[in-house]
Amino acid sequence: MSVYGNTKACGETQTSLTLGSVATSYTVVRHFSVHGEPQVIKENSHSWVVAWFADRASLGLPLHLNGGGNQIRALAHAGDIAETTVRSLVAPRAHNETINMGSGTPTSIRAVAEPVAEQYPGTRFMETPLPPGDPTGGYPATSRMESVRGWRPAITIEQGVVHYANWLASIETRFPHGCGPRASRHRPDLR
Template sequence: MHDTRSPLARLRGSTVLVTGGAGLIGSRIVGRLRELGARPVAICTLDAYPPHIYRLFGVDGTDPDMIVGDIRDTALVARSVAGCDYVIHAAALADVAACTRAPRAAIDINITGLQVVLDAVVSTERVQRLVYVSSASVYGDGNPDEASSAELRTMRQMLESVYGRVVPQFHEQTSPVRPVSVYANTKAFGETQTALTLGAVGASYTVVRYFSVYGEPQTIKPNSHSWMVAWFAARAALGLPLYLNGGGHQVRDLIHVDDVAEATLRALVSPQTHTETINIGTGKPTSVRQVAELIRDHYPNVQFMEAPMPPGDPLGGYASTRRMAAVLGWTPKITVGDGVARYVAWLRKTPAALPAWLFQVTSAR
């Protein structure tokens, strides 16, 4: 039974295109749309993970609404967009390390691919709104001197005593965009290009800046330093040490993928989010070291090892969530402690999520 009182009830009976719809976040959005009585259509290359990982995500490559293709395919995207009421553009080369290693690929997928989607939306009058998935990485390391209120200055002083440095809180309307990685730079460009392209024709759009997304069934990739909950849990499960890059003093605002999916869909339909940019986070800072300690609560024998900071890895900060709460009428539900516990429990029940190459690391010790 569908809750007709929910603002998401208006999605019932609609068709929603989700680019990147087979990834962790995209597949969760697709699943939520089905629960709401909408018809989700997903575009994805299905080449980022082995087939068994997509099965963990609940992705069926034979589903006629699962379009295996590339967002840079102009004809394919135009056909797909033409039949949809809404578009969520979540497809991207989203790994910071991968973008740093291959900047031209990052530009091609994250910028050229976005333009293909925007052009398709401009060419049809059916689409009611596009949500562009951006990232908190656009804020970079923030401005340590920025403090807009006595309350914020007090909070910063408290956090500085805990983390040993100023920890910025990022505001959509006042914090400057200062990307420090190729990935963040493509996202910053994408925000501006979305506004320029759709704003020129009066099309509705919303930009959502995700903070650090985690949660089951997230799985790790080799040569990556993203997705720390999944990385730490997988290594701990195999008795491997947890590497704390830069000592683990980077701060993240961890938000569970279930909450991300809910927030994204609310941004898709809320009248108040037209042409808005919204942080999607919890408003609570958590250091990388604190995440490692939460993992150690479940794997008491795990050891920590310090490692150098990788290129493009921001010191980070946390979200101001006042605007999110105001325009979405909603706040995240899952705490970091509960989310980490859920992930560990899922991993123990799902050993197939541990990649074979990580076992090889274990056997080579």
């Protein structure tokens, strides 16, 4: 367990103790590695790999495959996460449940880089050392999500990358010349 994992477990326990003691229905949802538009890069985040890779590839920069890109993530598209969250609010079987929300499919970082490279021809891969502390990964069990809501995520990583690349191209058109959400990525160093 990590501090991050411990704080999440504590929050789930407190929710159960607090709301359970006053007979208030609740559902705890655990989101795993969400990707999709309008997500922009987040410094030092291993979960935002689609945004990182698409941003770098769109600028003609190589995609860094730390440790060869063999780390496993449980990537789920924001549209699927939104739908399953709403379903959790109304599903009678979700009453007082804790549910993992993710694709349930183990996806390597390399398997994310490849469809990104297809969207940006000429993209190069650069194998780099695995940074200390970079999680090698895992993915959540999603059988409870599927049984409680009778639903599975529908957007594959390949489809999500296409959606993201199209969105990224559209914001470049709407915010030319280094303005808008990606401005800090285009500005020259002013030091």
